[in-house]
Amino acid sequence: MKKTVLVLFFALFACNVFAQDNNEAMNTNKWIDTYSALNAAKDWNGMISKMAECRAEVPNWDFADYYEGVANFNLGNYPKAIEALTAFIQKNQSSPAAFLYRGNAYLEMKEASFAIKDYDEYLKATPNDIPTMLSKAQARMINKDYANYILDLTEVLKLDPKNVDALSNRAAAYAIQKDWNAVIADLTSAIALNEKPEFYYDRGFAQYSLKTPESIAKAIEDFSKAEQLGMITEKLYSSRAACNKMLKKYAEEVADYTLLIELNPSNVNYYYNRGVAAFKANDFKRALTDFDKTIELNPKHVNAYKYRANTKGKLGDKAGQAADVAKVKELTGAK
Secondary structure (H helix, E strand, C coil): CHHHHHHHHHHHHHHHHHHHHHHHHHHHHHHHHHHHHHHHCCCHHHHHHCHHHHHHHCCCCCHHHHHHHHHHHHCCCHHHHHHHHHHHHHHCCCCHHHHHHHHHHHHHCCCHHHHHHHHHHHHHHCCCCHHHHHHHHHHHHHCCCHHHHHHHHHHHHHHCCCCHHHHHHHHHHHHHCCCHHHHHHHHHHHHHHCCCHHHHHHHHHHHHHHCCHHHHHHHHHHHHHHHHCCCCCHHHHHHHHHHHHHCCCHHHHHHHHHHHHHHCCCCHHHHHHHHHHHHHCCCHHHHHHHHHHHHHHCCCCHHHHHHHHHHHHHCCCHHHHHHHHHHHHHHHCCC
16 A cells, blocks of 8 residues: 555656646746747847846746846846846856857946857957957957057958958058057058048058158048048148148148138138148248247237247348237246
8 A cells, every 4th residue: 555655656746747847948938939039139138128027937947147147238227137147158168149248238337248258258269250250359459459450450350351440440550559550551451452531641641651751642642532522620730730830841831730720710820830831831921921820819929929030131121021020029028
């Protein structure tokens, strides 16, 4: 009798366990389907709203943490995303995407060193994934690790030599290191793929930074090409004016400052610098007008008075020259 009861007990226990396992499996499949659909629909709020119900029905389903992390990441709740994804990774490392999402969350929070570690884990399982390699490089930049940033982008370019973003970003890192020839090489490759005005401007700046007569002339060509492609900015005209000044092309420098004044007519330095360039180009009447305007905008601009005195002297206005010399002495306290 005992034996029969014992067998029956174990039989009933086995049936009960099977029923529980079967029920949990059904619930798990239900939530797999539910969260797959919500994920496909990018219904992140829906994923969060169903989380309590999901955990109640399938408390041992590891992927509840994963989906909670994904949803929070896409909602911009990065600390919560990291918390949920960490919980998932501690229990289950079968999904490399968990490292990717957590790495992206760390990157958004500027916790670059943690992001790099997660990207490395993801890349072990999914090597040569260019978007992740670029994200890892971005984390290097946050850490100001320019050498490894360049190495990461170089690896990307081995896989995708026509990746314009990698070329332009590597050029920017070379610029930080003042490796101007490397900047020029990368931007030349980028321009061959996409003639963006910004690439011409940046290459022009690198040429300018080499400060040879040949490179300055090339810089002017690049700045002019950027202008032709639609870049109409103060930084462009200021840079080209500086190049023209270095090559003593004063008429061209005057033209650049004229464009700058059109963009920003209240900038006193633009009038003063145009006046100096006009003076050096022997255009004394224009120079006088610009120094007058400079002094109108800044009555204590000593250098403008000095140049205006010399300009008046060139124009034969000795009395005016003497008056400006006297004003310089007044402003500087000279005797």
